[in-house]
Amino acid sequence: MSSHTPGISGKVVVITGASSGLGEATARHLSALGATVVLGARRADRIDALTAEIVKAGGNAIAVATDVTDAVQVQRLVDAAVERFGRIDVMLNNAGLMPHSPLERRKIADWDRTIDVNIKGVLYGIAAALPHMQRQNSGHFINVSSVAGHKVRPAGAVYSATKTAVRVISEGLRQEVKRWNIRTTIISPGSLATELPQSITEPDIAKNVGDFYQEYALPADSFARVVAFAMSQPEDVDINEILFRPTRQDL
Numbered sequence: 001m002s003s004h005t006p007g008i009s010g011k012v013v014v015i016t017g018a019s020s021g022l023g024e025a026t027a028r029h030l031s032a033l034g035a036t037v038v039l040g041a042r043r044a045d046r047i048d049a050l051t052a053e054i055v056k057a058g059g060n061a062i063a064v065a066t067d068v069t070d071a072v073q074v075q076r077l078v079d080a081a082v083e084r085f086g087r088i089d090v091m092l093n094n095a096g097l098m099p100h101s102p103l104e105r106r107k108i109a110d111w112d113r114t115i116d117v118n119i120k121g122v123l124y125g126i127a128a129a130l131p132h133m134q135r136q137n138s139g140h141f142i143n144v145s146s147v148a149g150h151k152v153r154p155a156g157a158v159y160s161a162t163k164t165a166v167r168v169i170s171e172g173l174r175q176e177v178k179r180w181n182i183r184t185t186i187i188s189p190g191s192l193a194t195e196l197p198q199s200i201t202e203p204d205i206a207k208n209v210g211d212f213y214q215e216y217a218l219p220a221d222s223f224a225r226v227v228a229f230a231m232s233q234p235e236d237v238d239i240n241e242i243l244f245r246p247t248r249q250d251l
């Protein structure tokens with residue numbers, strides 16, 4: 001049974017990358033607080049199962065198989081939310097991957113995927129949701145960056161570039177969309193326990209990052225609570241950026 005939390009209950013929230021990790025945890029958390037969630041990711045079996053779980057618990061959810069590198073599919077996801085539930089209150093641009101490697105290994109296919117998902121995917125989410133939010137004269141973009149959007153480390157140049165781009169795009173968006181009463185939040189997490197390190201294709205780098213995550217990572221629902229915090233502020237309060245880490249993480 002859903003509870004009723006001011007600023008969350010009744011809102012329609014579209015979440016990309018809802019099939020695992022942060023997106024999945026956020027779908028569960030917001031639904032438990034009374035939000036309607038619209039779930040997008042490529043793995044349809046996963047988002048279908050999560051939808052069934054949420055509906056069984058008394059929540060509202062639908063799933064739309066979505067590849068965020070395809071603007072048409074992202075538009076279909078957002079339009080499904082509006083057609084089914086009448087509006088979109090929050091666009092959580094969360095889908096991402098992190099195939100770390102040193103530049104000298106020339107992992108060009110990894111660079112392309114990272115840029116396509118982490119940057120273009122966010123832009124397509126903005127393109128899909130913005131016209132609806134302008135019409136509504138309300139809405140909230142929550143874009144997921146990273147500590148890596150603030151710092152670059154060896155093997156992380158391309159990932160950091162994409163997460164820096166998310167911050168730059170979000171700040172530009174913030175300035176442009178004020179007049180439609182639209183809020184913009186950047187969330188930059190430190191290490192959280194998800195499937196993210198599995199996107200690393202170089203075994204030695206995967207081991208290093210895996211060991212780091214093993215040591216430091218927080219549960220994914222710490223991110224979900226940050227999303228809920230930003231959403232639940234009064235409409236005239238726009239939380240523009242939150243950077244958070246595990247207390248023990250030094251990087």
Ligand SMILES: NC(=O)c1ccc[n+]([C@@H]2O[C@H](COP(=O)([O-])OP(=O)(O)OC[C@H]3O[C@@H](n4cnc5c(N)ncnc54)[C@H](OP(=O)(O)O)[C@@H]3O)[C@@H](O)[C@H]2O)c1
Pocket residue numbers: 016017018019020021022023040041042043044066067068069094095096097098117144145146147188189190191192193194195196197
């Ligand atoms: N975990 C961390 O420590 C951490 C820290 C800072 C920032 N982040 C950011 O948090 C976000 C979520 O990552 P996570 O940690 O939850 O990792 P995750 O468990 O690997 O989840 C990534 C999600 O992105 C989706 N995705 C990947 N490619 C996609 C595509 N082409 N189209 C649609 N969805 C796609 C995946 O779904 P499908 O594979 O089913 O499509 C999955 O649901 C990412 O932007 C990541 O960069 C994570």
